[in-house]
Amino acid sequence: EAGVTQFPSHSVIEKGQTVTLRCDPISGHDNLYWYRRVMGKEIKFLLHFVKESKQDESGMPNNRFLAERTGGTYSTLKVQPAELEDSGVYFCASSPTGTGSGANVLTFGAGSRLTVL
């Protein structure tokens, strides 16, 4: 079974530019999450999709961040325009549908490291 795939693995851009990160979840997983980790800090929740719908976007920092999940499959996270403080590792995770213990275990991708200069 293929895992969660993220692209690119590393992106270096200048302040004010735009970057789009992509996540392909495990096939059949309805839940898709975006998290971010700034160097040495906690892994912070950004948002949660159930299929194509945004279930919870309370962690999105501001309106420079836009997440989409086309047709309930892959997801993109766009940062426009990027600021220095947006640097960090962006993780995508997915989980199966339903409640209970199984649904609480997220499978993470390797992350996309974003460096804003």
Add this chain to the structure above:
Amino acid sequence: DQQVKQNSPSLSVQEGRISILNCDYTNSMFDYFLWYKKYPAEGPTFLISISSIKDKNEDGRFTVFLNKSAKHLSLHIVPSQPGDSAVYFCAASYYKLSFGAGTTVTVRA
């Protein structure tokens, strides 16, 4: 507002000895607790979990203890092996997962 805290950023332990990682949380609504392990350039991978209705869960060399009254959980690894060297994240769930900042474990030969 960080609801899950790992106050020890690093831990060094000799191979074969016990590693004890600690985690505190503030939200009494959390109903499920997990530990994830992360190697460099990889995503976190699930290690072990415990429901809030239990106080201990064991899986091979890994045991997680939960003290709800103290809002504290710990992960015991015994015996520690070189392959256990990684960053360990504590996480707690109430509709979504909240993570701590991680503890870097180094197992010395």
